[in-house]
Amino acid sequence: MTPRYALELDGVSVWFGGRRVLDGLSWTARVGELTALLGPNGAGKTTALRCVTGLLQPESGRVRVMGGSPGDANERIGLMPQSVGAWSAVRPGELLRYLAGLYPDPMPVGDLVDALGLAPLLNRPYRRLSGGEQQAVNLAGALVGRPELVLLDEPTAGMDPHARRRTWQVISGLRGRGVSVLLTTHDMDEAARLADRVWIMDAGRVTVSGTVAELTAEASLEDVFLRHTGGAA
Amino acid sequence: MNATRIVRHAAMELRMLLRNGEQLLLAFAIPLGLLIGGLAWGQGFGLDLAVFPASVVAVATWSTAFTSLAVATGFERRYGVLERLVATPLTRADLIAGKALAATALVAVQAALLSAVALVWGWRPAWTPAGAASAAVAIGLAIAAFAGLGLLLAGTLKAEVTLALANLVYLAGLALGGLIADQPPWLPTAALGSALRAASAGAGAPLALLVLAAWAVTLTLIARKAFRWTS
Numbered sequence: 001m002t003p004r005y006a007l008e009l010d011g012v013s014v015w016f017g018g019r020r021v022l023d024g025l026s027w028t029a030r031v032g033e034l035t036a037l038l039g040p041n042g043a044g045k046t047t048a049l050r051c052v053t054g055l056l057q058p059e060s061g062r063v064r065v066m067g068g069s070p071g072d073a074n075e076r077i078g079l080m081p082q083s084v085g086a087w088s089a090v091r092p093g094e095l096l097r098y099l100a101g102l103y104p105d106p107m108p109v110g111d112l113v114d115a116l117g118l119a120p121l122l123n124r125p126y127r128r129l130s131g132g133e134q135q136a137v138n139l140a141g142a143l144v145g146r147p148e149l150v151l152l153d154e155p156t157a158g159m160d161p162h163a164r165r166r167t168w169q170v171i172s173g174l175r176g177r178g179v180s181v182l183l184t185t186h187d188m189d190e191a192a193r194l195a196d197r198v199w200i201m202d203a204g205r206v207t208v209s210g211t212v213a214e215l216t217a218e219a220s221l222e223d224v225f226l227r228h229t230g231g232a233a
Numbered sequence: 234m235n236a237t238r239i240v241r242h243a244a245m246e247l248r249m250l251l252r253n254g255e256q257l258l259l260a261f262a263i264p265l266g267l268l269i270g271g272l273a274w275g276q277g278f279g280l281d282l283a284v285f286p287a288s289v290v291a292v293a294t295w296s297t298a299f300t301s302l303a304v305a306t307g308f309e310r311r312y313g314v315l316e317r318l319v320a321t322p323l324t325r326a327d328l329i330a331g332k333a334l335a336a337t338a339l340v341a342v343q344a345a346l347l348s349a350v351a352l353v354w355g356w357r358p359a360w361t362p363a364g365a366a367s368a369a370v371a372i373g374l375a376i377a378a379f380a381g382l383g384l385l386l387a388g389t390l391k392a393e394v395t396l397a398l399a400n401l402v403y404l405a406g407l408a409l410g411g412l413i414a415d416q417p418p419w420l421p422t423a424a425l426g427s428a429l430r431a432a433s434a435g436a437g438a439p440l441a442l443l444v445l446a447a448w449a450v451t452l453t454l455i456a457r458k459a460f461r462w463t464s
Contacts, residue, residue: 053320055462071319079320084312089252094245101241102321138317145321 003067006031006149006180007052012061014047014204021047022058023204029149029197034171034181036195038188040229044204045184046082049151052182053079066149075104078147080138082154082184086126092137093122096144103145112140115170117163131158139167149180156190168194188222202229234330238323242331247338249305256301259403260339261346264293268347272354280413286351287358287368287433288413291375291426293343295412298336298376300403303383306332307395310387311464319462329384336376344372359435367437371428374445378421381452388460421448 007029014022022044029035039045050056051063054071066073086095093109100106113119116136121129129137135158142150152171156164171194174181185191191198192212198221199209207228208215215224250256268289271280309315319325348356382402386395406412411423418424418441428441 050316050463053316055316055319071324074320074324075322077320079317081313081317081320085314085317086312087249087309087314088312089249090245094248098241098245099321102238102323104322141317151320 003064004031005029005064006066007035007182008062008064009048009051010062010064012048012051012058012063014044014051014056014058021204022051022061024061025201025205026061027199027201027206027209029180029182031180032175032178033196034175034183034194036191036198037182037184037201038186038191038198038225039184039201043201043229045201046153047204048201049079049153049182049184052151053077073149075145076148078142078145078150080135080142080150080152080155082157084126084134085138085141086134088125088127090126091123092118092126092129092140095126095137096140099141100144105146106144107146109140109144112144115166115173116140117166132160132163135159136163136167139170143170143174147179150174150182152181152183154185155183156185156187164190188220188225192216192221200225200228234324234326235322238327239330239334242318242323242328243334243338246305246332246335250301250335250339253305256305259296259301260293260343263296264289264343264347265350267292268350269354272351272356282356283358284430284433285413286347286356287429288426289347289351290344290372291412291422291429292407293347294340294372294375294425295379295406295410295422296403297339297343298379299383299406300399301339302332302336302380303387303399304396306384306387307390307392307399310462311392313463315462325462333376333380336380337373340372340376358433361435363437364432364435367442368429368432370442371425371432371438371445374442374449375421375425377449378445378452381449381454381456382421384456384460385452388456388462391464418444421445421452424448 005028010026012022012025025048037045051058052065052070063070066076096109100109118136118140121133139155156167171181195212197211198215199206215221268286271285272282275285276282318328386398406422410420412426416423418427424441424444428438431438
């Protein structure tokens with residue numbers, strides 16, 4: 001039976017060095033929807049993603065991924081990490097072929113290369129790519145396994161407007177094919193444009209959530225964000 | 234664990250390692266330079282040339298399984314490579330097994346190359362089945378012990394600190410660790426050096442193997458407990 005939620009976090013708490021980074025965090029991402037997780041720097045977004053991938057074990061609370069435990073469904077998940085995520089000497093073509101080889105039913109690398117405009121980059125060492133080009137390669141790496149759930153940690157940070165638009169098209173296309181997407185971003189326009197549902201978190205817990213239409217009924221998403229996070233005036 | 238994924242990852246590790254100038258220096262240039270220099274001029278410094286090539290194989294094992302592995306893994310952790318990979322079907326056990334396989338393959342190539350150069354130079358080890366088996370077991374256990382130490386550094390320290398410390402420990406092991414000159418085999422480096430020198434004289438080295446096994450178990454368990462996948 002297909003679960004209703006691609007992701008469920010229920011009362012998740014994580015401590016680092018005596019500091020509570022996630023404070024009873026609870027949110028869900030529905031199957032087939034694009035869910036945006038917003039929050040200021042240090043709010044705990046990346047930590048929450050690390051709980052989802054099984055990299056971190058919460059001290060308390062429950063995490064469910066595609067109806068199972070974190071790490072049990074990695075063949076069905078694609079992750080685009082916030083940081084570099086690749087060997088400095090690797091060439092994008094060989095990185096994508098390597099990642100494709102880890103999955104049981106990968107996408108043809110050529111299709112991804114065309115969709116993300118990566119052809120001119122394929123034989124250039126990763127360290128010689130610009131930040132935006134690295135992000136595009138990382139996005140391709142997240143999609144190459146034909147995932148049912150994609151985790152995108154600030155996917156368009158550092159991209160020029162052309163690359164950002166191309167990436168938005170790819171993300172929208174994923175949702176159109178029924179892929180569940182979790183997106184973290186600081187770009188309110190990106191969240192408002194792409195997301196079905198938005199969760200805003202601050203200091204390790206959710207402060208407000210709703211559909212984009214609900215949240216923006218009386219103010220812009222940026223105003224809602226400012227009002228519900230530590231940066232509010 | 235999945236054998237295909239382990240082999241794929243090992244191949245990728247080897248490609249990345251051999252594309253790095255510093256790693257090539259550690260893997261081939263330094264051991265070859267040491268071997269040729271020792272065979273050419275070592276007798277004047279009191280080196281026993283009958284067993285010296287075996288000592289250089291021990292040095293090569295140390296450089297690959299400890300220093301190269303520590304530095305490469307430290308930067309993989311810092312650049313988020315590990316974070317990305319553990320979210321793929323490559324499990325953590327597959328990833329570590331791939332690293333171990335890559336290190337073992339590289340040590341095998343180093344040992345074959347160094348032995349071939351030494352044989353051409355006139356080295357004639359006294360090979361016996363017991364000695365050969367002892368050498369193979371010693372190298373396997375040493376790889377596990379050195380890799381455990383390397384992963385312990387890489388998984389707990391910043392990449393730059395790992396780089397500096399791994400090179401410092403490498404030099405200390407080379408100069409004082411018993412890799413080249415005989416010492417009581419209590420350190421894993423000394424145990425490996427003793428075992429390989431004994432093997433090249435046709436003998437086994439049960440005490441050295443026991444010491445290596447103890448280090449291998451201890452260091453891999455500590456590394457497993459302490460290793461952090463993100464920086």
